[in-house]
Amino acid sequence: MNNVEIMDYLYGEMEDEQRKEFESRVENDKALREELQSLEQVRLFLHKSEDQEPVVKKTRTAKLSIFRSRWFAIAASLLVLLVAGKLLDLRMMVSNQQFVVQFGDEIPVIPPDDVEKYDQILAALQSLQTKVDQKADLSLVRNQLDSENSLSEGDLVKAFKQSLQDQNRNLSREVSDRVQLEQRAYVQDVVTDLIQYWDAQREEDLRLLNNGLENLAQAIQLNDPAQLVSVENL
Amino acid sequence: MNGELDAAGCTELVMKLRQGDNSAYQMMMDQWEKRVFNYALRYANDHHFAMEVVQQTFIQAFEKIDQLKDPAKLKSWIYRIASNNCSSEGRKISRRKYTEVNEQALSKVDSSNPARTYERKELKVLVLETLQEIPAEQRQVIIMKEYENLKFREIADILGESENTIKSRMYYGLNAMRKILNNKNLTKEIYYE
Numbered sequence: 001m002n003n004v005e006i007m008d009y010l011y012g013e014m015e016d017e018q019r020k021e022f023e024s025r026v027e028n029d030k031a032l033r034e035e036l037q038s039l040e041q042v043r044l045f046l047h048k049s050e051d052q053e054p055v056v057k058k059t060r061t062a063k064l065s066i067f068r069s070r071w072f073a074i075a076a077s078l079l080v081l082l083v084a085g086k087l088l089d090l091r092m093m094v095s096n097q098q099f100v101v102q103f104g105d106e107i108p109v110i111p112p113d114d115v116e117k118y119d120q121i122l123a124a125l126q127s128l129q130t131k132v133d134q135k136a137d138l139s140l141v142r143n144q145l146d147s148e149n150s151l152s153e154g155d156l157v158k159a160f161k162q163s164l165q166d167q168n169r170n171l172s173r174e175v176s177d178r179v180q181l182e183q184r185a186y187v188q189d190v191v192t193d194l195i196q197y198w199d200a201q202r203e204e205d206l207r208l209l210n211n212g213l214e215n216l217a218q219a220i221q222l223n224d225p226a227q228l229v230s231v232e233n234l
Numbered sequence: 235m236n237g238e239l240d241a242a243g244c245t246e247l248v249m250k251l252r253q254g255d256n257s258a259y260q261m262m263m264d265q266w267e268k269r270v271f272n273y274a275l276r277y278a279n280d281h282h283f284a285m286e287v288v289q290q291t292f293i294q295a296f297e298k299i300d301q302l303k304d305p306a307k308l309k310s311w312i313y314r315i316a317s318n319n320c321s322s323e324g325r326k327i328s329r330r331k332y333t334e335v336n337e338q339a340l341s342k343v344d345s346s347n348p349a350r351t352y353e354r355k356e357l358k359v360l361v362l363e364t365l366q367e368i369p370a371e372q373r374q375v376i377i378m379k380e381y382e383n384l385k386f387r388e389i390a391d392i393l394g395e396s397e398n399t400i401k402s403r404m405y406y407g408l409n410a411m412r413k414i415l416n417n418k419n420l421t422k423e424i425y426y427e
Contacts (some may be wrong), residue, residue, distance in 0.1 A: 003405035004398050006417055011379065015388060042412045045420075046380050049361040054271035 248305035372407030
């Protein structure tokens with residue numbers, strides 16, 4: 001007996017003639033009879049399950065599904081960003097037609113005209129810093145003092161303090177010299193400009209004077225009183 | 235459930251769906267929503283899973299209605315979509331479900347005293363749990379045959395298999411369930427309660 005026939009019989013999908021033949025075999029086959037009976041019992045058991053209505057249950061699973069949803073993930077991410085932004089003092093703005101994101105206080109924007117000046121100042125400061133670094137090399141001083149092998153810790157501190165004072169003095173002198181040089185150059189420029197200005201003025205006066213004398217000579221030659229008056233006005 | 239649509243009714247419903255008739259969509263839901271829900275519920279024993287399958291099945295049916303070649307077979311077509319959704323969604327939760335079922339089977343069923351087991355949980359819950367213990371291919375066929383009252387020919391059409399294959403799966407599925415019930419000492423007296 002094959003399982004296909006058993007299923008056809010069990011579910012009433014057998015032709016009448018075939019069914020009658022099958023039933024006669026069942027009567028004479030105890031094992032087949034028992035098998036059919038056990039399968040019927042399973043079917044009875046299966047029908048203890050009733051249909052349910054498709055409604056959204058407020059179960060633990062349904063609640064958990066909220067946490068699995070994409071929208072929950074997006075909302076959680078936004079919340080984290082908001083908290084992080086608040087803690088880090090995040091600022092977003094549009095400045096000079098640019099979108100600016102920054103943390104903390106606003107960074108002052110240097111006008112393009114002043115950039116060159118700032119660069120010059122920065123270069124000067126870096127140069128000074130390099131010199132300070134070179135001169136303030138503590139290990140070098142310490143090695144020098146150690147090499148003398150006759151100084152205590154107090155002497156070392158004093159020596160280091162003295163070296164710093166010397167460096168400061170030298171730096172001050174350097175700055176002062178540089179300022180004096182710059183002032184001198186500035187004064188020289190001003191004096192040069194002033195001399196050039198005076199020269200130009202003198203040339204202009206001389207030119208006017210020459211013109212006046214020429215007009216006077218012509219007036220005398222032509223005996224023109226109006227021209228004489230205008231020359232007098234000069 | 236409303237009265238089941240015959241082939242002519244299915245054809246008319248498909249025509250309306252293709253014309254974009256929203257009331258036709260509601261009619262389709264009224265006709266098969268509960269069936270698809272219970273099919274999926276018995277497949278996975280998970281209410282949330284069943285609702286997910288219902289939602290996906292009817293959205294896909296609405297979107298792909300133009301691909302249905304024979305409108306008279308609308309019902310089989312919807313079951314096919316539901317079955318595919320159950321299989322694909324089932325793979326996602328299969329590991330979790332089988333673990334849960336096995337743990338439940340070990341912890342809740344007292345083999346020395348089945349009467350107490352029966353007292354502890356309702357029989358219908360036990361049915362759903364036992365269904366989860368047989369292979370998915372056999373479970374699909376049993377649900378379609380026992381609860382959806384489909385002919386073997388219809389099930390073969392839905393699952394794309396031969397009728398004999400479906401009958402074999404049914405046979406082995408029922409026997410697998412019988413063995414599980416015997417192992418749990420759930421005797422026939424319980425079935426007749």
